[in-house]
Amino acid sequence: xxxxxxxxLASVFVNTACAGVLFTGAVEKSEVNKGVEVQFSSDxxxxxxxxxxxxxxxxxxxxxxxxxxxxxxxxxxxxxxxVFRFGMSGYFSFTAKSELPKHSHLxxxxxxxxQRVLSFVDVRRFGSWQPDGHWQKDRGPCVxxxxxxxxxxxxxxxxxxxxxxPVCEALLNQKxxxxxxxxxxxxxxxxxxxxxxxxxRTALExxxxxxxxxxxxxxxxxxxSEEKSAVDEKKSDSQDLLSLCHTVPLEVVNLGGKGYxxxxxxxxxxxxxxxxxxxxxxxxxxxxxxxxxxxxxxxxPMAPKASKSQKAKRKIKxxxxxxxxxxxxxxKEAGAGKRVKDVANKRGSARxxxxxxxxxxxxxxxxxxxxxxxxxxQQTKAETTRRQKANTKAKATRKP
Numbered sequence: 001x002x003x004x005x006x007x008x009l010a011s012v013f014v015n016t017a018c019a020g021v022l023f024t025g026a027v028e029k030s031e032v033n034k035g036v037e038v039q040f041s042s043d044x045x046x047x048x049x050x051x052x053x054x055x056x057x058x059x060x061x062x063x064x065x066x067x068x069x070x071x072x073x074x075x076x077x078x079x080x081x082x083v084f085r086f087g088m089s090g091y092f093s094f095t096a097k098s099e100l101p102k103h104s105h106l107x108x109x110x111x112x113x114x115q116r117v118l119s120f121v122d123v124r125r126f127g128s129w130q131p132d133g134h135w136q137k138d139r140g141p142c143v144x145x146x147x148x149x150x151x152x153x154x155x156x157x158x159x160x161x162x163x164x165x166p167v168c169e170a171l172l173n174q175k176x177x178x179x180x181x182x183x184x185x186x187x188x189x190x191x192x193x194x195x196x197x198x199x200x201r202t203a204l205e206x207x208x209x210x211x212x213x214x215x216x217x218x219x220x221x222x223x224x225s226e227e228k229s230a231v232d233e234k235k236s237d238s239q240d241l242l243s244l245c246h247t248v249p250l251e252v253v254n255l256g257g258k259g260y261x262x263x264x265x266x267x268x269x270x271x272x273x274x275x276x277x278x279x280x281x282x283x284x285x286x287x288x289x290x291x292x293x294x295x296x297x298x299x300x301p302m303a304p305k306a307s308k309s310q311k312a313k314r315k316i317k318x319x320x321x322x323x324x325x326x327x328x329x330x331x332k333e334a335g336a337g338k339r340v341k342d343v344a345n346k347r348g349s350a351r352x353x354x355x356x357x358x359x360x361x362x363x364x365x366x367x368x369x370x371x372x373x374x375x376x377x378q379q380t381k382a383e384t385t386r387r388q389k390a391n392t393k394a395k396a397t398r399k400p
Contacts, residue, residue: 001088168295
C-alpha cells in the first residue's frame with residue numbers, strides 16, 4: 001500500500017513530467033470506475049501536484065484567453081483542485097495515448113499531436129478522487145513536510161484514547177501520524193528497539209515538544225556515498241519516536257525514486273533498505289486490526305492472545321520451486337508403488353494360508369461341491385424344467 005513517501009514521489013513525478021506541458025479538453029473517467037465525474041473542461045490548461053501525508057492534490061489551472069473569445073463562448077473554466085487517495089495500488093502514469101494503461105481510471109489529455117495522457121492508474125480500485133476537494137479534516141499534519149506541527153499535534157493530545165492502544169496500532173492513526181503505514185511503522189519501532197505492543201502513551205511520554213533532528217528532501221540526485229553522509233549528518237543521539245516518524249520516510253524519498261517505481265515495478269532498492277519489514281529472521285504477529293506487524297524480540301504486554309509470532313518465509317525462486325515439485329512427485333510415485341506391492345503380498349499370503357489349512361475345516365472346504373461348475377449348473381436347470389412341467393400338468397387336470 002502506498003505510504004507517505006510514495007505519495008510524495010507521485011507528486012514529484014507529476015510536476016516533473018508535466019512541467020511546461022499543456023493539456024486540453026475534458027477530464028475523462030473510465031466506464032468501469034464508480035468514482036465521481038470531474039466536471040472540468042478547458043481548451044488549454046496546466047497541471048501541478050502537491051502531497052500531504054497520504055493524499056495528493058492535482059491543481060488544474062486554465063490558461064487565460066482573450067476577452068473577445070470569452071464573451072463569445074462564455075466565461076473561462078475556473079481552476080480546480082482534485083484530491084487523490086491512492087488506496088492499495090494507485091499511482092500516476094504519463095504515456096502516449098496509444099499506450100494507455102489497462103487500469104487507467106482518470107485521464108488528462110495533452111494539447112499536442114500525437115497526444116499523451118496523464119492517468120491515475122488503480123488496479124484494485126480502492127483509490128478515490130474528489131473534485132474541488134480539500135485535505136481531509138480528520139488527517140493530521142504531514143510527518144514529512146509539516147514536522148513541527150506534527151510533533152506538537154501528537155504531544156498535545158496524549159490524553160486522547162487513541163494513545164491507549166499499542167504503539168504499533170497508534171502509528172497507523174492518520175489523525176496523528178499522517179503518512180505512516182505498515183512498513184514504516186515496523187522500521188521505526190525496530191530502530192528504537194520498541195516492542196510493538198506496548199502502550200503508545202508509555203512510548204511517547206517524556207518527549208519534548210521541539211526536536212531539531214530533521215532532514216531535508218533532496219532536490220538533486222546524489223551518489224550513494226554522498227547520500228549516506230547526508231543522512232548521517234542529520235542524525236543525532238537525540239532521536240526519538242516522533243523524530244524517526246519524520247526522518248525514516250524521508251530516507252525512502254531520498255532513494256531517488258528507486259525504491260518505489262510503479263512504472264517498472266522495481267522494488268530492489270526499497271527491499272535492500274528495509275531492516276525489519278518482511279526480513280528473514282524477524283518475527284511477525286497480527287495486531288488487533290488484523291494487520292501484520294514485523295519486529296524483533298518480544299511483542300510486548302498488549303499483544304493479542306490469539307496472535308502467534310512466526311518467522312519470515314524465505315522467498316523461493318522458480319528453479320527451486322520446480323525442483324521441489326519434482327522431488328515431491330518422485331516420493332509420491334515411490335509411495336504408491338510400495339502400497340501396490342503391499343496389497344499383492346497380502347493377497348498371496350491369504351491364498352497360502354487357505355491352502356495350508358488342515359483338520360476338519362480344511363477337509364470340509366475341499367469336499368464342498370463347487371456350485372459354479374458346469375455339472376452343477378446343468379442339474380439346477382433340469383430341476384427347474386421338471387417343476388415347470390408339473391405345474392403345467394396340474395393346471396390342465398383342474399376342473400373348470
